[in-house]
Amino acid sequence: MNPYTDIADLIATLELEIQTLTNTIHTLKQEPKSFNEQVILKYIDTASTGKTKDYVRSLGVKSDKGSLFSSGEVSKLIKNGADDISPELLAIARDVVNMKKTKR
Template sequence: MKSYENIAELIENLTLEVKAINDEIATLQAEPQSFNEQIIFQYIATCSTGKTKDFVRSLGVKSERGSLFSSGDVSKLIKAGSDDISSELLAIARKVANTKNKNGKLR
C-alpha cells in the first residue's frame, strides 16, 4: 500500500475504489442486452475463450465468416468490441483478459 499525506486522502481513495467495485457489480448484475453481451458475460464467468467458444457453438451460432465460432472470434470480440456491448461490460472483460494474460491461468 502506498503512503498517504493523511487519513482523509486514504479514505477518499478507498471510497473511490468502493464506488468502482459497486459499479462493476451493477454492470455484472444487469441482464445481457444482446447476444454479443451474452458472449462477454460467458467469457467473464469462465475466464476462457475456449469454454466461451464451446458455449456459442452449443447454441448453433456461427461466426461472421459463416464458419464455426472459434476462440479467436471471442478474443476479437473482446479486443475490438461491438456497438451492442456496453463499454462498462467490455472494460471488465478486458480487465479479466489482461489479468489472465499477465498472470497466466486465473484461479
C-alpha cells in the first residue's frame, strides 16, 4: 500500500487502483484484433517467450525473414511494439516482463 496523508487520500488512492485494475481486466477480456495481439496475449497468459514461440510455431507462422519464429522475436515485439497492438495490451505485457525481472 502506498503512503497516504489522511483517510480521504487513502480512499482516493484505493479508488484509483480499482479503476486501474478494472481497465486492465477490460483490456484482457477483449478479443485480439490482430495476430500480433494474439501473440502478446499468449505471452501474458504464459509469461514465457519460449512457450509463446512454441505457440506461434504450432500455428505454422514463420518470422518476417521466413525462418521459424523465435523467442527473441517475441521479446522484440514486446519491447518495440507494433502498430496493430493496443497500447494498453502492450503495457500489460511489459508489466509481466518487469514482474519476471523483479522475481529473480
